[in-house]
Amino acid sequence: MKYFVCFVIFLVYNETRCLCQRPTGIQEVFKWKQIAYDFDGVIYNSSTDYELSATKKDNITDADKFFIQYNNVPIGMEVYRDKVFVTVPRRRHGIPSTLNYVKRSGNKSPALKPYPDTKSRNKFISVYRPRVDVCGRLWMLDTGHLEVPGERKQIQPPAIIVYDLKTDQQLFRYELKSTDLVNERSSAGLTSITVDVDKKSCNDAYAYINDLATEGMVVFSLKSMDSWRFSHRSFVHDDRAMNFTAAGYVINWKDGLFSITLTDPDVNGKRKAIYHPLVSTEEFAIDTEFLKDNKTFLGHNTYIGERGNNTQSGSHDYHAPSRIIFYANVAQDAILCWNIDTEMNPANVAIVAQDHNKLAYISDLKVIDDEVYVLVNQIPKFIYSRFDTNEYNYFIHRYRVFDLILGTACDKAAP
Secondary structure, three states, rough: OOOOOOEEEEEEOOOOOEOOOOOOOOOOEEEEEEOOOOOOOOOOOOOOOOOOOOOOOOOOOOOOOEHHHHHHHOOEEEEEOOOEEEOOOOOOOOOOOOOOEEOOOOOOOOOOOOOOOHOOOOOOEEOOOOEEOOOOEEEEEEOOEEOOOOOOEEOOOEEEEEEEOOOEEEEEEEEEEEEOOOOOHHHOOOOOEEEEEHHHHHOOOOEEEEEEOOEEEEEEEEEOEEEEEOOOHHHHHHHHOOEEEEEOOOEOOOOOEEEEEEEOOOOOOEEEEEEOOOOOOOEEEEEEEHHHHOOOOOOEEEEEEEEOOOEEEEEEEEOOOEEEEEEEEEEOOEEEEEEEOOOHHHHHHHEEEEEOOOOOEEEEEEOOOOOOEEEOOOOOHHHHHHHHOOOOOEEEEEEEEHHHOOOHHHHHHHO
């Protein structure tokens, strides 16, 4: 029997309900006013045109500047033991390193260190949301794309890159095929990667990659070192879900397929991939066996249901013990939950945390053991307005799963 005290305040956010004020167990992991870097002990904590060892030039342009601090906005994160990966995609000039890490210590605002080392910082162009698999490997998709407005440029082909986290050595780099992409816009839309693998067969892994820009999915097989693309209407943004408010700004983006999460294997060893576009309030699923066959997607996916009004969400992830999926609900500065054993409808989708400051645009969300981690970056403010650099603008928080769901529809449905 679970007991807690709450004041029942009916706060109705369209059709998704947060029924009472509950302790959600928020723990602040990191926070930054601005991003700084640590290159082998040399700290870059303010803008500089040149790297310490660089030869100075006259009439340097923004494109040549080494570090423009304001332009460095963290987008993705991942956790491996005491190491937290933080990515800064090259969406503007002056970003010295896209793939970075920090270690958990007493410092809540540490400088980022390039991964795996400083000399590798120019090896990657733009990494969004890396993921660690059960075999202790770090998977990432380097878009190879410099995404500066008005100066977009493909520096190198988009590629899957995998590292062994025990040795910090690269295991392989696989460049996507031309048939995996629709046009020159596709590479910039490759912003998340989901790894499907069993610890007993690490060499038989699959990766599922979203393409939010040209609205498709790329599948990669490690065993065959091959990749293929699927297109389907369920990957496409929903015009009816456009023009929602995120972090206080009206969003008119047309982002398609954004996030893919996997359920437990069933008795036959089969998983479901559950996915959605960012600009949508609907959820879809397909058995992964059909993703692993490059000819069988059509006709095998299913419509799960409707989350409710203002439930546009980015990253989502599955917590196996509770059978709950958590959503980064960017339209309400909130985290949502849904138990996969219940019908997906607004009554079964609950707001479990909401804060118009600390959760103002959750750019990434990851379930680690019994905790939910989120990276918050307020990126609509970066795009449409300007940050106050005297305030904290970027956060990584964590929550205990069972604190989050306490007293919600997800709690009632949990085993």
